[in-house]
Structure formats: structure tokens, C-alpha cells
Amino acid sequence: MFKRASGLHYHRFLRRLHSAHLFDWYLEIGCRTGESLAPVRSKTIGVDPFFRAEINIIGKKPALHIAQQTSDDFFASGFLANNRIKLSTSFLDGMHLFEFLLRDFINTEAQSDAEGVIMLHDCVPFSYEMTTRDLANLPQRAWTGDVWKLIPILQAYRPDLTLTVLDCRPTGLVCVTGLSPGNKVLADNYENIIRQYQDVTLEAFGAERFFDSFELASALECEQAGFPQWKAASIDPSLAIQPQLVST
Ligand SMILES: C[S@@+](CC[C@H](N)C(=O)[O-])C[C@H]1O[C@@H](n2cnc3c(N)ncnc32)[C@H](O)[C@@H]1O
Numbered sequence: 001m002f003k004r005a006s007g008l009h010y011h012r013f014l015r016r017l018h019s020a021h022l023f024d025w026y027l028e029i030g031c032r033t034g035e036s037l038a039p040v041r042s043k044t045i046g047v048d049p050f051f052r053a054e055i056n057i058i059g060k061k062p063a064l065h066i067a068q069q070t071s072d073d074f075f076a077s078g079f080l081a082n083n084r085i086k087l088s089t090s091f092l093d094g095m096h097l098f099e100f101l102l103r104d105f106i107n108t109e110a111q112s113d114a115e116g117v118i119m120l121h122d123c124v125p126f127s128y129e130m131t132t133r134d135l136a137n138l139p140q141r142a143w144t145g146d147v148w149k150l151i152p153i154l155q156a157y158r159p160d161l162t163l164t165v166l167d168c169r170p171t172g173l174v175c176v177t178g179l180s181p182g183n184k185v186l187a188d189n190y191e192n193i194i195r196q197y198q199d200v201t202l203e204a205f206g207a208e209r210f211f212d213s214f215e216l217a218s219a220l221e222c223e224q225a226g227f228p229q230w231k232a233a234s235i236d237p238s239l240a241i242q243p244q245l246v247s248t
Helices: 010-020 071-076 098-110 147-157 190-197 207-212 219-224 228-233
Strands: 025-029 043-047 064-067 087-092 112-121 162-166 173-177
Touching: 010 219, 025 098, 071 098, 087 098, 087 228, 098 112, 098 147, 098 190, 112 147, 112 228, 147 162, 147 173, 147 190, 147 207, 162 219
Parallel strands: 025 043, 025 087, 043 064, 087 112
Antiparallel strands: 112 173, 162 173
């Protein structure tokens, strides 16, 4: 009944994506140790209310802005608009409750380039247990929360978007293209959507109905094809910097 995302691990997929493509601006919401942030070579903004960076997260980035705050506070700060930043590629991996991811998507799309790409993490759970909204009783191991709801929500409210659900281990990576930064459908229907989906569990929605509603696309084939979803969003790779040691 569950379709398991068992392709390339998402960290490996992201490392290969960033090695193949350079973007003008990359946004990551939910960075934790920096493992998904570290391989980025583009100008970057990382947002997390509690960073635990344990590795070199600067690497080959020409610029790295860190906002140690919630994504809601970050978007409310106006940082992106004040600095006239249009996002080329974003990875949304913050709070795993669907209303948070929905707001992150709405706010990110509004500040994205129309040719940009937004990646949503953890939307393909492999058990009911991991989809719980009970923050006081999270499962010991993987927790996706109920962000799986973004797939039916975007399918219903934004059929103009293209969703490619990649089979990245362990819980999928949804790649959203065809963005319309001026589109207000999700924002205008936000309260209705929350009311409609708040209490719906995956069991009640129907796991079969959910997994029948999309194809799991091969992340490996996506890589072998040169990451086609990102081609329009990427910039000349010769602009990548090679940091040089200037003194010892
Ligand atoms: C699953 S971890 C991110 C993992 C990281 N992207 C990676 O792949 O290595 C989720 C992160 O989201 C952060 N987070 C929780 N609530 C958040 C919020 N409201 N806004 C932004 N980040 C949030 C947590 O602090 C945590 O570090």
C-alpha cells in the first residue's frame, strides 16, 4: 500500500545537484547540522531557529546569510524583498507540520523566480506512525509529520504547478516547477485549506488514494538526464568561485 522512496539518498542527490548546477540564490529552510547546506556553491540563505552546524557550511559559497529564526519570522522580516532577492532554488525542510510547510511554500513561491524550483522534503512517508502531529510523542526514528498533505493540496489548488515526486531515500523529494510568484490562490484559501486538512490522517485520507495520485520518479534518472527541472533556473557555471588562501 505504501510506495517506498528507495532511490538515491536525498543528501547524495542534493550534493550531485549542487555539483552540476549553480544558482543565483538558494534558500534552505531547516538546516540543522548543515549537511544539506554544505555542498551548495551558490549565494545562499539558511534559516533555522536552532542551528547545530558541525561542518564547514561556507565551502564555495560566494555569500552565505544565516537567519537563526523561524521561517515565519524570516519571511516577515522582509529580508528577501529588501535585498531584491529572487530565489532560483529552494529546499523546504523546516517544521514538519503541513500548515508550516504550506506557509513556507506560499512565502517562498512569492519570492521566487518564475523559472525557479522549490523542493519539499519528507512528503512520502513509509508508515502511519511517522505521520503523527503529536509533537509530545514523536516516533523514535524518522518523523515526517503530515507534510504529505502538500501533495494533495497542491494538486487540488494549484493544478498549474508541475510536481515531480523523486524517489529520494528515505521519504521522497517533491520538486515543484512552473512557479507563479504572483499567484494568490493558496494564500487566499489558506484558512479553508487548514480547516479542510487539519484533522485528516493518512489512514482516513486513504494511503492507496494518496500513493495512486502520483508517480515516484527516479532520482538517479533525473541526475543522469542532467537535472532537467533545474536547467532553466541555473546560471553559467563559470561564475562559480574557487576560494583561494590569501595568506597563512
Ligand atoms: C529535518 S531537520 C533539517 C535537516 C537538514 N535539512 C538536512 O537535510 O540535513 C529540520 C530542521 O527544521 C528546523 N525547524 C523547526 N521549526 C522550524 C521553523 N518554524 N522554521 C524553520 N526551521 C524550523 C529544526 O530546528 C531542524 O533543524
